[in-house]
Amino acid sequence: xAKTTQPNSMESxxxxxxxxPCNHSTISGTDYIHWYRQLPSQGPEYVIHGLTSNxxxxxxxxxxxxxxxxxxLILHRATxxxxxxxxxxxxxxxxxxxxxxxxxxxxxxVLA
Amino acid sequence: xxxxxxxxRHEVTEMGQEVTLRCKPISGHNSLFWYRQTMMRGLELLxxxxxxxxxxxxxxxxDRFSAKMPNASFSTLKIQPSEPRDSAVYFCASSPGGSPLHxxxxxxxxxx
Numbered sequence: 001x002a003k004t005t006q007p008n009s010m011e012s013x014x015x016x017x018x019x020x021p022c023n024h025s026t027i028s029g030t031d032y033i034h035w036y037r038q039l040p041s042q043g044p045e046y047v048i049h050g051l052t053s054n055x056x057x058x059x060x061x062x063x064x065x066x067x068x069x070x071x072x073l074i075l076h077r078a079t080x081x082x083x084x085x086x087x088x089x090x091x092x093x094x095x096x097x098x099x100x101x102x103x104x105x106x107x108x109x110v111l112a
Numbered sequence: 113x114x115x116x117x118x119x120x121r122h123e124v125t126e127m128g129q130e131v132t133l134r135c136k137p138i139s140g141h142n143s144l145f146w147y148r149q150t151m152m153r154g155l156e157l158l159x160x161x162x163x164x165x166x167x168x169x170x171x172x173x174x175d176r177f178s179a180k181m182p183n184a185s186f187s188t189l190k191i192q193p194s195e196p197r198d199s200a201v202y203f204c205a206s207s208p209g210g211s212p213l214h215x216x217x218x219x220x221x222x223x224x
Contacts, residue, residue: 034212043116043203043215044155087155091210097143097162098210102155 003027004088009107012078020073020106022088027068032091034100035062035073037084044087044102047073083110116216118204124222130192133219136185137206145213146179146189147203155203161187162209194223 005023012018024033032051036044048055048062050071055062061074075082087105091098117136125131137144145160159169161181169179176195181187191198201220205213 036213043205043218044213045215046212049212095167097160097167098207099157099160099168100145100213101157102147104154 003090003092003101004103006086006088006103006106008104009109011109011111012075013111014080015077018075018078018082018108018110020075020086020088020108021070022072023070024088024090025069027090028092030093033062033064033068033071034089034091035060036087036089036102037082038087038105039081039084047086049091078108078110080110080112083108116204116206116214118202118216118219120219121217122220122222124224125194126224127195128193129223130190131194131198131221131223133189133202133204133221135187135189135204135216137187137204138208138214139185141206141208141214142184143207143209144181144187145205145207146187147205148200149203149218150200158189191221194221196223199223 003026032049034049035047038044048060050062063072085105085107087102089100119134142163146158147155149155158171159179164181179189199222201218203218205215207213
């Protein structure tokens with residue numbers, strides 16, 4: 001079962017920053033926090049991941065709370081192409097390998 | 113690399129028929145995942161493999177569903193007999209052992 005909770009939907013204006021929150025209060029010490037997004041009619045695509053420290057890449061930034069029970073995906077300047085469903089998931093270890101359980105995600109609407 | 117390749121992209125079949133979905137993971141990826149996506153249930157993990165061995169099939173909804181991975185470059189998901197409630201988009205994803213998932217474009221299955 002999904003171990004993350006996210007708001008169902010959010011809106012943002014184009015060219016403004018977007019902060020997408022995620023709660024994962026039952027996270028274990030070895031679980032990595034992953035973010036994926038799904039554009040319309042496509043499969044999910046990887047955005048960013050982290051364990052304890054904040055992370056930056058060309059797509060986004062990931063801010064992780066000190067107790068690791070929550071995280072925030074930051075899109076620095078939203079564009080219309082960023083309209084998608086964003087999933088926060090925990091990469092879990094078990095049975096000798098990793099698995100990824102998706103929750104319901106946050107549908108981001110970007111307004112022109 | 114061409115990415116994860118799924119076939120067919122669309123499948124329309126009648127109730128009771130056998131359906132086989134195919135997936136070619138990215139070369140060198142040793143983990144493979146099958147997901148099903150519907151509006152009602154979101155993205156569900158059906159089964160996953162590590163080094164061609166099924167690790168956890170607890171997400172497979174019924175005995176009508178079966179999956180195989182005969183070698184590192186090919187996997188199938190079979191539904192026999194198919195039912196209208198199996199209509200969904202089925203995604204295959206692969207990963208090089210703990211690294212982020214790479215998804216295919218999915219197979220949209222319609223069972224009439």
